[in-house]
Amino acid sequence: MKKVYLSIAQPSGKELAYISEAIDSNWITTAGPQITQFEKALESYLGTPKPVVTLSSGTAALHLALIDLRIEPGNEIICQDLTFVATINPVKYVRAIPVLVDSEKDTWNISPDLLEETITDRIKKTGKKPKAIIVVDLYGMPARLPEIIRIAANYEIPVIEDAAEGLGSYIEINQQQKFCSTFGDCGYLSFNGNKIITASTGGALICRDETHAANIRFLSGQAKDSAPHYQHSQLGYNYNLSNICAAVGLAQMEVLQKYVDRRREIHFRYRSELAGHPELEFQNEPAGYFSNYWLTCVLFPNEKLRDAVKKHLEMNQIESRPVWKPMHLQPLYENSPFFGTKFGEYLFTRGLCLPSSSILSDEDISNIAALINDCLENHE
């Protein structure tokens, strides 16, 4: 029996040709035409006038976004509590303080109501506004971005959108698709191997304007001043993407829409195959929302049942994972201020992410769903 993974890369078939092109023209390091083409392809797909800067990872993109916003040690940054740890770690890199906020029930992303409560609480307790808000499009589902942007604007706090999992997701606003990563002050994408498309590794920052994009490029290339010798007046980083990776990313851009469509098909196939168990719940798209459904996650009525299903799948060589463990429950972040109820914890203890790779066939999904149905029936 072959092992089924949660989310793996799927080559488009063009990767080798584009890599060869890069090698034949001797653009084999961190500069080259494929980088520019990849950035242009992303701008055009996102339909945004904002400049896209590719970087070595999504984590690097967030780190530089925080530096570009002039976040200083001790500043408070509001962060979505339910997420992958990479959303929060860069806050610690710049020695700022993450203030964690719980999720809301439909999108599983940061709750706008709790966000506002948190802002007013912090102002009252510290006399200062939080310096930024990091919101996540979890599993590809757009957060309540219009509400979040409105609240943030009222308090004049910049928003950073972690769209690492949300490439291809959008919200329809005035009959136009506004893509995830283009909301807020800046946003970022990841091309890690488990995401919807990959560049082998890599990330991109969608910047507010050319001035910010230029600063990000400056910082990611060791912050060299313009001087005839090596002169540095600012702390720099080595965060550039390799042109070889950009060649892979470019090849993947050609199939991006196909992969988004396929992940959605997989999501709705799971829903219909599991429809005999109405007690199961899923993330829900609010009206006008479109998720790429990077991963399909299902909520079971209790932890015991979730664990039983996970074990049953494992015995059949099928990988599944619990929903992200909330940051306020992580040893690394347990002392951070937290605002919320126990909703994130509820999702963590009952939620299971199911194999959602675009390479999976309809039959694969039916088999996985049948195993889940078996398990549920045997438990009743």
Ligand SMILES: *Cc1c(COP(=O)(O)O)cnc(C)c1O
């Ligand atoms: C993958 C991921 C990241 C980090 O992206 P990398 O490119 O792996 O550094 C950040 N946030 C979320 C929600 C992710 O899933």
